[in-house]
Amino acid sequence: MSDGNEFEDWLGQELERRLHPNLSSVPAPHYRNEGTRRGPLSKFISGLVAALATKTATGLTVAVLAAGATGAVIVGVQSGAIQQFSESMRTVVEDCKGQPPTNGQHGIGACVASSARHHGSEARSNNPGQGSKPDKSGKPVETGKPDQTGKPANPGHSGDHPGGKPTPRPADDGGGD
Amino acid sequence: MAEPLYRPGSEQDFDRLYRDTYSRLLGTLTGILRDRASAEDCVQEAFARAYRHWKDWKPEAPAEAWLHRIALNVAFGERKRRRLREIGEVVRRFGAPRQDGDPGAGDEVDLLVALRKLPPEQAAAIILRHLHGYTNREIGIALGIPERTVASRLAAAKRRLRTELGPAFARGEAGTLARSAVSPDD
16 A cells, blocks of 8 residues: 555656646736637637528518518408409309299309309499400490300300409499498 | 635636636646647636636536636547547558557656546546545546546546556656656746
8 A cells, every 4th residue: 555655645746746837927818808819610600600690581581571562462352353253253143043044954054154244344344444355346245144045145255254364343333342 | 625715707706716726727737738838728718718607607616626627628629639630640641540649659658648648537637636636526526527436537547557657666767757858848
């Protein structure tokens, strides 16, 4: 054991002799001006973070603005022409369901098509500048009934059909709210 | 180690802590790194890190042991980087790394060279105990290990040091072991 203690004593003395700094005074600390003394890695990382933060903020702003604009357009369209048209067509379908079959035909297809055509003609005459093509004859269809063949009048005119491009219904039509 | 009272977050107390402990931290890191200039840089870096977290320091842990933990982490990181640089340099020059992993050690018998051959945590434990007189608890805080592990780590470190330095020590050359050219004052 004495050999062990001797070794430890020697170890302590040698460490003291070799590692004691023997400073006459403590140097000035660097920790106070650490904020202005950054290495290249920390500068690179902070620059990267700043760039990413800027890009993220810009992207989020653009996304929010785009989403808001799209939502506004959709809401405007839905609450406008499409909503009016769908309301009026719902009324037409209900009316057609209440009518008896004519010329031995079953179903309400001919009735609905005729009413839609009538609605289209009215819309065009009330709003000539809305982009809808005028009727070739320039006259509105007078009846909502099928013609003698049992087919809807002017069947090739898809511009007035509900499956085609919708036409805004005038406000005085009673279809809107 | 008599522990003066410090208050977390106090600027004056941190300045006092710096003045009180700078010299001992420099001694420890010189033993770990064997290079006075690198040790000084690492001590300053350690104080900078400690300063950033000074308000979070818990007075239950002795302030100097807490500082030693930060400083040793900085020094261990520096040792790893230096080792990688050395290996890269050797590979670049000769095509294969040295097997002893301690360039410049040669055949000399030197306490600091022997310390350098120890795992860094064991070398730090030896310095903290035999240079600064730390207790097992303080060494445990400084190394971030449980107190009960400190004794076994110290014993293992001393066995390895005796194996390295023993023959010269037994021949009565202990007083001249420090003839090595490696000196912290170089």
